[in-house]
Amino acid sequence: MKDRLPVQEQVDLQAFNSLHVAATARYFLELRESTLLEEALAWAQERGLDTLFLGGGSNLVFAGDFPGLVVHMAIRGRHWEQIEDDEATLVLGAGENWHEAVLYATRSGYRGIENLALIPGTAGAAPVQNIGAYGVELCDTLVSVTAFDRETGQWLRLSRDECRFGYRDSLFKRNTGRYVITEIRLRLSRSKPLQLGYRDLEEYLASLPDREPDALAVAEAVMAIRRRKLPDPQQIPNAGSFFKNPVISEAEYEQLKEQHPDMPAYPQSHGVKVAAAWLIDQCGWKGYRDQKVGVHNRQALVLINHAGGSGQDILALAGRIRESVRERFGVVLEMEPGVVGGAGLPPLA
Numbered sequence: 001m002k003d004r005l006p007v008q009e010q011v012d013l014q015a016f017n018s019l020h021v022a023a024t025a026r027y028f029l030e031l032r033e034s035t036l037l038e039e040a041l042a043w044a045q046e047r048g049l050d051t052l053f054l055g056g057g058s059n060l061v062f063a064g065d066f067p068g069l070v071v072h073m074a075i076r077g078r079h080w081e082q083i084e085d086d087e088a089t090l091v092l093g094a095g096e097n098w099h100e101a102v103l104y105a106t107r108s109g110y111r112g113i114e115n116l117a118l119i120p121g122t123a124g125a126a127p128v129q130n131i132g133a134y135g136v137e138l139c140d141t142l143v144s145v146t147a148f149d150r151e152t153g154q155w156l157r158l159s160r161d162e163c164r165f166g167y168r169d170s171l172f173k174r175n176t177g178r179y180v181i182t183e184i185r186l187r188l189s190r191s192k193p194l195q196l197g198y199r200d201l202e203e204y205l206a207s208l209p210d211r212e213p214d215a216l217a218v219a220e221a222v223m224a225i226r227r228r229k230l231p232d233p234q235q236i237p238n239a240g241s242f243f244k245n246p247v248i249s250e251a252e253y254e255q256l257k258e259q260h261p262d263m264p265a266y267p268q269s270h271g272v273k274v275a276a277a278w279l280i281d282q283c284g285w286k287g288y289r290d291q292k293v294g295v296h297n298r299q300a301l302v303l304i305n306h307a308g309g310s311g312q313d314i315l316a317l318a319g320r321i322r323e324s325v326r327e328r329f330g331v332v333l334e335m336e337p338g339v340v341g342g343a344g345l346p347p348l349a
C-alpha cells in the first residue's frame with residue numbers, strides 16, 4: 001500500500017510552516033485526491049501512528065518532531081455551482097491556496113470574501129478557526145464543509161450551523177483531528193453590500209480617488225494595508241496573530257477601564273473584547289528581540305522567528321508575554337495557533 005500511497009520518510013517540515021521552525025515528520029504524504037484519504041488513515045492506523053493534517057502551516061507551532069504521519073492536504077480544484085442571476089456557489093478543494101481563491105472570486109465579479117485577502121493558508125483550514133479580518137469572517141459566506149469524520153468513519157456535508165462557528169472557533173477546532181476537510185462551499189453574490197466599516201479600510205479607501213470601490217478594489221486595499229502592517233512570513237517567519245483578543249466580563253472591563261481609560265474595547269453579545277495587541281504593547285514587548293526570536297516592532301501580536309529559533313523558543317517567549325499580561329491586567333491570553341509535536345505554553349506561575 002505504501003507504493004500506492006506515496007509516503008515519504010523523515011521529511012523536513014521547515015518549509016511547511018510559516019514560523020520556519022525545524023521539525024521532522026516520521027512519515028509524510030502529499031494527499032492530492034480525497035479518494036485516497038481512507039487508505040491513508042488505515043495505513044497510519046495499522047502502524048499505530050498519529051496523523052496530522054497540514055495545510056500551509058501558517059497557524060501551527062511545531063514544538064518538536066512529529067512521530068506519526070503528516071498528511072499534507074493538497075487536494076486542488078475550484079468550480080462554480082448553482083449559478084443564478086446574482087449569486088453563485090464557489091467550490092474549493094481543501095488544498096487550494098486561500099488568497100488565490102479570494103482573487104479568483106473577486107476578479108470573477110463576486111463579493112463576500114474580499115476582506116479576507118492575503119490571509120495565508122489553504123481553503124481547507126479556513127473553517128477550522130473561522131478565519132476573519134476587516135469585519136468579515138468565513139462563516140458569513142460559507143454554506144457547507146465536506147469532511148470525513150474519523151470517529152464514525154462517515155463522509156459528511158456539514159451546513160454552516162452544524163460547523164458551530166464562533167470567533168476564531170468552530171466544531172473542527174474544538175475536535176482537533178476528528179474531521180478531515182476535503183472541500184468547502186461559499187455562497188457569493190455580485191451585488192451584496194461591501195463591508196467597508198472597519199476603520200483602517202475606511203480610511204484607506206477614502207484616500208483613493210475612486211469613491212465607488214468594487215470587490216477587487218477592496219481586496220487590493222486590504223492587501224495594501226496588510227502589507228504595511230504585517231510581516232510577510234516568506235521574509236520574516238511568523239504565524240500571524242499569536243494570541244486571540246480576550247473576551248472579558250463587563251464587570252472586569254469596567255474595573256480595567258478605570259485604570260486604563262484608553263484601552264481599546266469592543267462590546268460583544270456576552271462580555272467585552274479587548275485588544276490583545278494593546279495589552280502586550282503596554283507590557284513593553286513590542287519590538288522585543290532576543291538572539292533568535294522576538295515580537296514584531298509594528299504589531300505586538302506577531303511573534304517572529306528571527307534566526308533559527310525553535311518552536312520551544314517561540315513558546316517560551318509567548319509564555320513570558322502571557323505571564324506579564326496576566327500580572328499587569330489580570331487577563332489570561334489564549335494562544336491562536338495550534339501546537340504540534342510537544343506541549344503548549346509553559347504553565348502560568
Ligand SMILES: Cc1cc2nc3c(=O)[nH]c(=O)nc-3n(C[C@H](O)[C@H](O)[C@H](O)COP(=O)(O)OP(=O)(O)OC[C@H]3O[C@@H](n4cnc5c(N)ncnc54)[C@H](O)[C@@H]3O)c2cc1C
Pocket residue numbers: 018052053054055056057058059060073094119120121122123124125126128129130131132133172176179180181182230231232233238239240241338
Ligand atoms: C502573516 C499571517 C497573517 C495571518 N492573518 C490572519 C487573519 O487575518 N485572520 C485569521 O483568521 N488568520 C490569520 N492567520 C492565521 C492563518 O493564516 C489561518 O489560520 C489559516 O486558515 C491557516 O491555514 P493553513 O492552511 O496554513 O493551516 P495549518 O496551519 O496548516 O493548520 C491549522 C489547523 O488546521 C488543521 N487543518 C489544516 N487543514 C485541514 C483540513 N483540510 N482538514 C482538517 N483540519 C485541517 C491543522 O491540523 C491545524 O490544526 C495569519 C497567519 C499568518 C502567518
